[in-house]
Amino acid sequence: MSAEVLTTELIVERLRRDGVRKTANALRKPPVPSRLLQELADLAEPTLAQQFVAAYPLSPSHLLENLARSAQDPEVFPFLATNPRTPPHLLSEFAVHENPEVRTHVATHPQLAARELLNLAQDRNVTVRRAVATNSSLRIPHHAALVADASPGVRLRLAAQSTLPAEVALVLAADTSTVVRTHTIAASTASDDLLLGWAASDEEDVQLALASRPDLPAPVTHLLLLSPFASVRRTARALVEPDTIELLHFVTVGEAEERAWVAARAPLALPLQRVLAQDPKASVRLALAANPSLDADIADYFLALADEAVCVALATNPVLNTDQVQALAATRLPAVLTALAYRDSLYDELVPFLLEHSPDFLRHWAIQQRPAVLTDAALARRLLAHPLPSVRALAVASHDWRRADLYEFARDRAPAVRLAAIRHPQAADELINDASLDASPEIAEAAQAVRAAREVAARTVKPTKGAAPVAMVPATRVEKSSSHIPAATRESFSAPLSSAASQPGLLKQLKRLFWQ
Numbered sequence: 001m002s003a004e005v006l007t008t009e010l011i012v013e014r015l016r017r018d019g020v021r022k023t024a025n026a027l028r029k030p031p032v033p034s035r036l037l038q039e040l041a042d043l044a045e046p047t048l049a050q051q052f053v054a055a056y057p058l059s060p061s062h063l064l065e066n067l068a069r070s071a072q073d074p075e076v077f078p079f080l081a082t083n084p085r086t087p088p089h090l091l092s093e094f095a096v097h098e099n100p101e102v103r104t105h106v107a108t109h110p111q112l113a114a115r116e117l118l119n120l121a122q123d124r125n126v127t128v129r130r131a132v133a134t135n136s137s138l139r140i141p142h143h144a145a146l147v148a149d150a151s152p153g154v155r156l157r158l159a160a161q162s163t164l165p166a167e168v169a170l171v172l173a174a175d176t177s178t179v180v181r182t183h184t185i186a187a188s189t190a191s192d193d194l195l196l197g198w199a200a201s202d203e204e205d206v207q208l209a210l211a212s213r214p215d216l217p218a219p220v221t222h223l224l225l226l227s228p229f230a231s232v233r234r235t236a237r238a239l240v241e242p243d244t245i246e247l248l249h250f251v252t253v254g255e256a257e258e259r260a261w262v263a264a265r266a267p268l269a270l271p272l273q274r275v276l277a278q279d280p281k282a283s284v285r286l287a288l289a290a291n292p293s294l295d296a297d298i299a300d301y302f303l304a305l306a307d308e309a310v311c312v313a314l315a316t317n318p319v320l321n322t323d324q325v326q327a328l329a330a331t332r333l334p335a336v337l338t339a340l341a342y343r344d345s346l347y348d349e350l351v352p353f354l355l356e357h358s359p360d361f362l363r364h365w366a367i368q369q370r371p372a373v374l375t376d377a378a379l380a381r382r383l384l385a386h387p388l389p390s391v392r393a394l395a396v397a398s399h400d401w402r403r404a405d406l407y408e409f410a411r412d413r414a415p416a417v418r419l420a421a422i423r424h425p426q427a428a429d430e431l432i433n434d435a436s437l438d439a440s441p442e443i444a445e446a447a448q449a450v451r452a453a454r455e456v457a458a459r460t461v462k463p464t465k466g467a468a469p470v471a472m473v474p475a476t477r478v479e480k481s482s483s484h485i486p487a488a489t490r491e492s493f494s495a496p497l498s499s500a501a502s503q504p505g506l507l508k509q510l511k512r513l514f515w516q
Contacts, residue, residue, distance in 0.1 A: 006027075006036055007036070008039050008049070011023070011032070011036065011040065012043075012046060014026075015052055016048065020048060021055060024056045027056070031058045032058070034060060034063070037056065037063060040052060041053045041063055041066070041067050047073040047075065050073060051073065051075055054067055054071070054076045054077075055079035057085065058085070059083065060085070061085050061086070064080060064083060065090060068080055074099060077097065078102055078104075078105040079105075081094045081102050081106035082106070084111070086109075088113065091109055091111065091116065092112075092113060095119060096119075100123075100125040103120060103123060103128045104127050104128050105131070107123075107128055108131050108134055114137075114142075117137065117138065117142050118145065120132045121142050121145040121146050121149075126154065129146070130151070130153055132146065133149075133154050133157035134161070136161075136163070138161075140165070143158070147171050147175075155172060155177065156177070156179060158172065159172045162188075162189065164184075166189070169190055169194070170194065172184040172188070173188075182208070182209035183209070185198055185206055185210050185213075186210070186212045186213055192217050195217060198210050204231065204232060207229065208232055211224055211236055212235075222236075222246065225237060225246040226246060228253065230254065230258060233254065234258070237261070244272070247265070247269075247272060248272065250262050251272055251275055256279075259281065260287040262276065263279075263284050264287040264291055266291055268288075268291055268293050270295050270298075273291075273295055274298065282307075286313045289311075289313035290313040290314075290316070290317055291317070292317060292318055292319055293319070294317055296321065299317075303327045308335055311339075312339045313339075315336055315339030315340045315342075316342055316344075318344060325346065325347075325350070328340060329350065332358075335360075337354065341364035342364065351372050351373075352374055355372060355379070355394075356376075362386075363391070366391045366394040369390070369394075371397070371398065373398060374399045375399075377399065380395045380398065381395075384396070384409075392414065392416075392417045392420075393417045394420075396417055396421050396424060397420040402426070403428050407428075407431055409421040410434075415440055418438075418440075418443055422446060422450055423450060429451075429454070432450050433447075434447075435447035436448045436451060
């Protein structure tokens with residue numbers, strides 16, 4: 001709506017539709033001509049027109065003064081009390097107006113004289129005092145009156161000011177009202193020294209409010225880590241990295257959840273590990289046992305205790321050495337052996353041994369479809385008789401079978417076993433071709449993938465220059481080899497903790513334990 005087409009009728013229509021405040025803000029640019037404003041001020045009906053003139057921030061001062069003298073609608077005065085162009089002497093009159101709503105509105109006016117502000121800060125009406133507390137022109141005398149106000153609502157409005165002087169914030173931070181106190185600490189402008197003072201208060205609500213401030217200085221946050229309250233420490237630890245002394249504070253005075261949090265941190269200093277290893281709470285010891293920075297002596301201490309839950313946590317900890325892994329296996333606890341099946345590194349001879357002697361280890365190892373090397377044909381045959389398809393598939397994939405055996409395995413009722421047979425490096429081309437026509441889409445697709453891989457490998461093998469040509473031997477003519485596991489499968493083993501050849505004594509001890 002442009003200034004050239006504005007009329008009193010159009011403005012009144014818009015006032016009825018959008019209200020006074022919204023219309024007054026919308027018509028600031030371009031300004032409403034003074035002529036139209038005068039016409040609106042002269043209208044007795046509707047009263048919305050006079051309210052608009054009183055609220056319009058570009059109304060001439062003389063027009064506002066005339067309106068204050070002639071208006072019959074009491075709703076006009078609250079708008080006059082907040083208009084930036086209202087003359088100062090009118091503001092002083094509004095400050096003592098009999099209508100508390102008018103006093104409430106003028107109490108927020110930034111150009112109100114200091115004397116009137118002080119009077120309003122002591123007004124008998126609490127709504128007026130709350131309005132004064134939001135005025136941006138307050139000075140120390142006004143603050144002094146407001147911080148002593150009997151109403152917590154007034155003090156809370158004052159605490160919400162973004163430019164609150166430090167001395168006023170200090171008083172409000174010690175307010176009897178928890179809401180006022182915490183709001184002041186969480187939101188008011190404060191120096192680093194004042195923040196440090198609040199952090200050292202050892203009052204939970206004060207410290208929690210302080211921890212909620214954005215961009216809290218690091219020294220303040222570190223001081224909060226030493227709080228006697230767990231709620232404060234939990235909040236602070238998410239804001240800054242604790243040092244060793246602060247972690248020791250968590251360990252010595254913290255709750256079980258905090259001690260477990262420390263026990264799971266890596267790296268973790270050995271003195272802290274020693275204290276946590278003797279913690280009465282199982283959750284703390286379990287967190288420490290699973291810590292990848294666990295000291296070897298602490299691991300031996302846990303092994304000596306033979307606590308099943310702790311041993312389960314140890315079983316997947318990568319820091320354990322071969323002797324410690326063997327000690328875990330020697331517990332023969334089903335839960336521990338199950339956990340060992342999920343360990344990333346086990347030395348070569350231990351895997352087939354546990355596959356043979358631990359049903360729990362066998363079942364969980366096979367479920368993961370992890371590779372193994374089964375040189376013992378009798379063991380492989382026993383696993384082939386297992387009712388679980390995953391175990392039979394493991395047996396097929398892990399032994400150096402004859403091609404005739406693989407034809408037999410390819411007829412197994414379980415798809416997992418048939419897949420293992422056609423993916424075996426000894427599988428004949430004829431077996432692969434037959435499987436590519438299998439009624440099961442999964443089997444057919446796997447067979448086609450194997451055949452394609454073999455064709456690519458055959459094309460890419462080239463004789464070295466100057467060497468005799470290498471004859472390509474069909475898969476149906478391949479002789480049995482001790483290296484029956486393909487390179488890709490062999491490389492999928494994690495590096496053993498130590499060579500199997502160096503462990504004969506350990507394995508013998510383990511066998512004696514299982515056979516007892």
